[in-house]
Amino acid sequence: MNWKKTIDAHSHLPESDLNVLKNSLTDLKINKFVIMGTSPKDWPIVEELAKTFPNKIIPSFGVHPWSSEQLPENWFTELESYVDRHPNCLIGEIGLDKVAKNRETNVKYDFKIQEEIFEKQLVQCQGKMLEILQKKIKQVEIDKEEKKKFGKINFMMHSFNGSNDILSSLLRLKKNDLFNFYFSVSKIVNGRREEEKWREAIKLIPDERILGETDLGGVIGVLEKALTDSYEMIAKSKGWTLEKTCDILHQNCERFLNKSIECEKCGLxxxxxxxxxxxxxxxxxxxxxxxxxxxxxxxxxxxxxxxxxxxxxxxxxxxxxxxxxxxxxxxxxx
The missing domain is CATH 3.30.160 (Double Stranded RNA Binding Domain)
Known part of the structure; x- marks a missing residue:
């Protein structure tokens, strides 16, 4: 495993003591992490980590659909301020979820509220990269007129576990459409399926659009093992060596993170x-x-x-x- 070329495209803050993560980050073998802020209470912690470890942490700020019902009134203004302070950040973890229920009330999260929060964040993503949760979604459609509201966005389907039909429909989008779709793989989510099924699903993802992730918040040993598992799943499915997998995923993630918008008139x-x-x-x-x-x-x-x-x-x-x-x-x- 060439750790210098590893990027965890989707990780989280630990649920336990944050100091454990701070103390272990410099010793972690993984080269870079994209750490998700899933609600306003996460954002200052993600920001602190990004400032402390600028060469290790890529910050991401957003509102997860499960956090969409209990937001402060000024949440969007706060989000804008974080984005302004971190021009290379991602927006995430955000998305839409038609199935999940609030654990406290056992009621599904209000989808109308989710849509309102999601669209506001999508507008904020004009010209930026977008990290999006695509978890248990039955169907998400944004028609062409709606797309015209937004800038061109690199759109990552985190731990993509959708059907082959959904994958095919996303890949059929023309290059001049407003979204560039990338698909990341994690052992913790994708590995729940039978091996034959996850191998088939990963095999269908274009080589230049696949990424690896842990979907975890952890410490030394846990994160390395989770990312190694992700890379090995991809290597097995694609018929690549682990070394080749590191090379390709590194190129893909750098392209995803550094996507720029081109002026159609002069190419700048x-x-x-x-x-x-x-x-x-x-x-x-x-x-x-x-x-x-x-x-x-x-x-x-x-x-x-x-x-x-x-x-x-x-x-x-x-x-x-x-x-x-x-x-x-x-x-x-x-």
């Missing part, structure tokens, strides 16, 4: 969709056409000019506010 690449849009407006679409007639400052978007006029603060408001009207903003709906 960007990490986030808003950055690409700003580039297109300033370079390809006439620069900044909305000018303040009072101070001369230019804006790429009409709403940027309006905010300049209205929300600069009492001491710094542009004096044009006194005569502000829609003529300042060409084609403005205001």
């Amino acid at each position: 690449k960007f990490r986030r969709l808003p950055d690409m849009y700003r580039h297109k407006r300033s370079v390809h679409d006439g620069g900044k056409p909305h000018n303040c007639e009072n101070c001369g400052k230019a804006f790429a978007r009409a709403d940027g000019l309006k905010n300049h006029l209205l929300t600069k603060g009492n001491s710094k408001k542009c004096s044009a506010i006194k005569t502000f009207n829609s003529s300042y903003i060409p084609n403005s709906p205001y």
Whole structure:
């Protein structure tokens, strides 16, 4: 096992003492971890680990569907602040679950609430990578019109255990669709099936779209064993050596984590969709056409000019506010 090329694409915080993980991280053989924050209470811990071990931990912030019913009012603002502070983070662990029940109430989690939370997070993922739970989902469909709301996203189906039909339908999506699907494998989830079935399922995943994971939060020995099991399952199914499996999964995970958005006009690449849009407006679409007639400052978007006029603060408001009207903003709906 070439540990220098290993990346655990989906792991968790330990349920026990966090100090155990902190004390063991430097000694763990696994090269990198993507650690999930599944609710707002996890996010500061994930952030602390990412700051303490920047070369080891890739942070991920999100709301798991099982946490969607008890969120603070400011949860989304908080999520945005974490994403802003960690531009290379993932959004996750998030998703939709039509089957699971709340252990305390024995009632299924409200699917309408899940959808609302999920869509908000999906919008936040514009131009970013997305780690998504695909657990016990009967059917999730996002039509083409809905897709237009979102940027191009690398979309990982964690511990993918769906039917061959679902896998085939996802793989049939064209390259210019808004989602690039990756599929990760864990022993703890995928290994529950009979060996013949999980081998068949793994074999169908394209070589360039498969990843390995533990789906655990643990310490030395536990995590290495879980990731080794995942890699060995993939190696057996694909007919690869363990060394080849390490090489291919390392390339796949680096590509998944570093996906950039390409400007269709010049080919320049960007990490986030808003950055690409700003580039297109300033370079390809006439620069900044909305000018303040009072101070001369230019804006790429009409709403940027309006905010300049209205929300600069009492001491710094542009004096044009006194005569502000829609003529300042060409084609403005205001």
